[in-house]
Amino acid sequence: MFQYDQYKTPMENIGLQDSLLSRFDLLFVMLDVVDGEYDRMISDHVVRMHRYRKPGEQDGETLPMGSSVDMLSTYNPDTAEEDDVNTPIYEKYDSLLHGSSRAKSDKIISIKFMRKYIHIAKCLKPALTEESSEAISEEYSRLRSQDTMDTDIARTQPVTVRTLETLIRLSTAHAKARLSPAVKIEDARAAIELVQFAYFKR
Structure with a gap:
């Protein structure tokens, strides 16, 4: 099993030359560090996402694109669904979806609003x-x-x-x-x- 050696450079660990790595804007080294509290947070999130499914979806299967838990995908905001001028900024609190770590008073921005915001931001040329x-x-x-x-x-x-x-x-x-x-x-x-x-x- 391959293990990342923190005493070596990323180039030595990954095995790519500088000429290839220079083609990437940024390189983030993500290590699988064993942390009990962090692991519990991840497992809680994954389990909640699989519980929050539409009727007819099979438990244990990969969550489909466009599902209720799909975050900011490459969905086109110009479609008819996004044409609603009264898109709510915040979404209603759902204990099953948002988990017990978030209070009801926390304001969570809705996915539809974020998609509109990103679409407008992408059109700007600062x-x-x-x-x-x-x-x-x-x-x-x-x-x-x-x-x-x-x-x-x-x-x-x-x-x-x-x-x-x-x-x-x-x-x-x-x-x-x-x-x-x-x-x-x-x-x-x-x-x-x-x-x-x-x-x-x-």
């Missing part, structure tokens, strides 16, 4: 501001300098021009999520934080 552009450029320059230095800092991927494009894409995506017409410094910082976490796990 522009980079001078401040955010400078922050992205400085971070890329710093990452490149750090990448060429002989240090003990482990990284998950090589720093290439794609890293710069990744920072721009993530900053733009963050601005879209805020429905902002401009990519501001806060968006650049969010992108930098995500890249730092993915590259150096910090």
Whole structure:
């Protein structure tokens, strides 16, 4: 059985060359860590999802796409079903679906509303501001300098021009999520934080 060696680089563990890994924007190392409390949360969630089924669905089978527990799929929000102007923002509390860990007072955004929100966000084309552009450029320059230095800092991927494009894409995506017409410094910082976490796990 293969086990991830935390004392080796991701490239050594995965067995892919830098030239191949550089084609990915971000690489997240997900380890199956044994944690009793976390495992109970996962099992509780999976069991609840299988209990919350439509009549006629077989227990134990893989949950179908479009089921009541299907989250944000690639469903087209332009269909007639999504044309309802009065789409509720929040969904009603369901103890079977939401579990006992959530209180009735918790507001849970409905899937229909989220689909509409994402659809609108995807249509936006926010522009980079001078401040955010400078922050992205400085971070890329710093990452490149750090990448060429002989240090003990482990990284998950090589720093290439794609890293710069990744920072721009993530900053733009963050601005879209805020429905902002401009990519501001806060968006650049969010992108930098995500890249730092993915590259150096910090």
